[in-house]
Amino acid sequence: MTVRRACVAAAVLLVTACQAPETQRVADTRYLRLADQDDIPTLDPARGYDTASWQFEDMLFNTLLDYDRQGQLVVELATAWEMAPDGRAYTFHVRDDARFSTGRPVIAEDIRFAIRRVLQPATRSPGAEFFRGLVGAASCDAGGCPVEGMEVLDRTTIRFRLAAVDPLFPHKLAMPFAAAVPAEEVERAGDDFGRRPVGSGPFVLEEWRAGQRLVFARNPGYFAPGVPRVAGVVRFVGVNDDLAWLRYEGGRLDVANIPPAEFPRVRRDPRYVPLLRHIATMRTNYLGLNCRQAPFSDRRVREALNLAVNKEKLLQLINGRAVAARGVLPPNMPGYDPDLPGYAYAPAQARLRLAEAGYPDGFASTLWVRADETTLRLAQALQQDLAAIGVRVRIKALAWGPFLEAVKASADVPMYLLGWEADFPDPSNFLEVLFHSKHIGTNNNTNYHNPTVDELLDRAARMTDAGERMRLLREVERVVVADAPWVPLFHPESYEIVSDRVRDYELHPLRPARFTEVWLSEP
């Protein structure tokens, strides 16, 4: 019996005892109301690396750079930045009017502190690799982390020096990992910073009742004038898509996903059409196969699975709200290879491949998934396809947080269903982060290790010629697809629906939707 299971049991029993009436604040209709099934894994920008964490870290923290609604880099905490002529140093000027919610001004040192913290092994940050290129960062260990490559020149100026040219470095500074955090608060909260975050962002965390709701209030001291335009945001937890839809229809939620069963009707209904928000994401959903674990350590088995999955069927299940995937990169990503052949749906061939690998009668395995209705349906569809070639799949469904933890420590996860969304518009953000062997244990969850791929990726990382770099990365994708650690499934299109009082709610091409500009037309 794991501790987590015991806690769940205790929590279930406690819920009845502690059913407090909803606070006034939560009933406040001036707040934007959202809902999701799972709690947020963390609000610590050094630790979170999933869409749920990032959506709310974005509200609480600022980074030097950010993306506008078109996905272009713009300044946020910075006022200006320069790149040295040799491409190996960047100087950033930090705005002097930004303050943490405690009142203390944000200074250049806070950025240095944050990135150093990400690099320190004790933080166990999944973002450490992104900043390894800073001079001195490679030697960060338990003993110390000097990082000479980050110099605070004065209160508002910081210079980054890189060991090698890295044209992507500004993009890395736009990831929440590099968000300014106040050292004194981090030290005070310790490991608890992810539950009691303090930042300089447009909102502050007002309340977090685990498993029930998070409440964010407008930060009155936010530096940008006039925003946020909404009094706050409530995010209810424990509400699956079906329930959220009912609440949305009942006027008790402002933003909702549309369950597959309702989607065809909603898209035709003139009442709903103007409320729909739609964007093509830079995202790939895939079936991950643990290359270190038999039978998936055999490439022929992985190929067999690729041949066995009927992607058209999956698309039908989500009402065609996606494009079938042949490779790793989504179509709107630079470097996307339209000529990549991928694998056709060929169950007969898949059986042959399994027989070649020594499994003429198939085998049994376990598929780990997030426990939400749509994912469970997709998982069952995969289960059917794999049963047709003799692979008997047991589905193990977990909540988002525990699921991510399990997949990361993937020793005992043979197959899992997950998606990856681009952090910045560059193919290395898929290919390197997910398939380089140095990312095993953080994001290379299939434990894929091919020295050729590592070598090509390392060469591409040092490449300044953009065309040649893309050529190398395309080659990486071809090798990876041939090695088949993934069964690429589809590139989803994101649809959300807002209530008719919500204004200026836009989906973002590179980040979960943001709430800074959103306002409500009536109380």
Next chain:
Amino acid sequence: MAVGRDQADTATLQRGLALIGAAMVLSLVVVALCAPWLSPFDPVAPVADSFGNPFPPGPVHLLGTDELGRDVLSRLVHGTRLSLFVAACATLVTVLIGVTIGLMAGYCGGWVDTVLMRMTDVVLAFPLLLLALALAALLEPGLPSLLIVIAAVGWTGVARTVRGELLSLCERDFMTAAVALGAAPARLMLRHLLPNVATTVLVMAVLSTSNTVLLDAGLSYLGLGIPVPTPSWGRMLSDSQTYYRTAPWLMVFPGLAIVYTVVAFNFLGYGLLATLGGNRRTT
């Protein structure tokens, strides 16, 4: 003076009820035993191209298909099997635990009685489904866990009733005689007391079966039952709720199956209660 139905009428009605209940239960047992022959399709594999778009009832798929292309009738028929199996096993365990605790408490009296009955009260004090949920969270979902959970929360009624019966039985002359003849406690319990509570236990077992069916459906509905894709009525219900507007047949048929089963066992139980001469209120 207005007179209601007389006693004889009521007895006939109750006997009729028992017969109807028995026939309904029998029909369920037949369906469960003959599931592989009765179900027109494989309950797990896709048999129609209805992915994401369930087909309504029609000549080929009599009760329609679900969003994963599976035949609803076949799933329902196989679900009967699972439902009855769970109900039978869980009831058996429930009765065993309940009778044992009830016998010990009623016969031994004193502190044993106090401890066992307070324990029963503690279990009873929790809302049934909530306690079952807490237990289910502790265990890996699956058939054994489901049985354990249902048995662990279901035994209290039997235990209390058996103990109550025993309190009066122990005062009776045959018990005094048996004790005077030097019968050992085990013999007293198994040979003298148990046969005297057997009728009550039988009736309670039948009645608690209907509760078990409901609890099983409830737990499966909440995702704590048998893992997918094994067809279970509760799981079918929860899977269908997103389609309640576009494909109501997915929800209606498993719902009806649960109602039918619960009614069947209730008819049989109350009918038996009347027929076998019991006139106590048991639940």
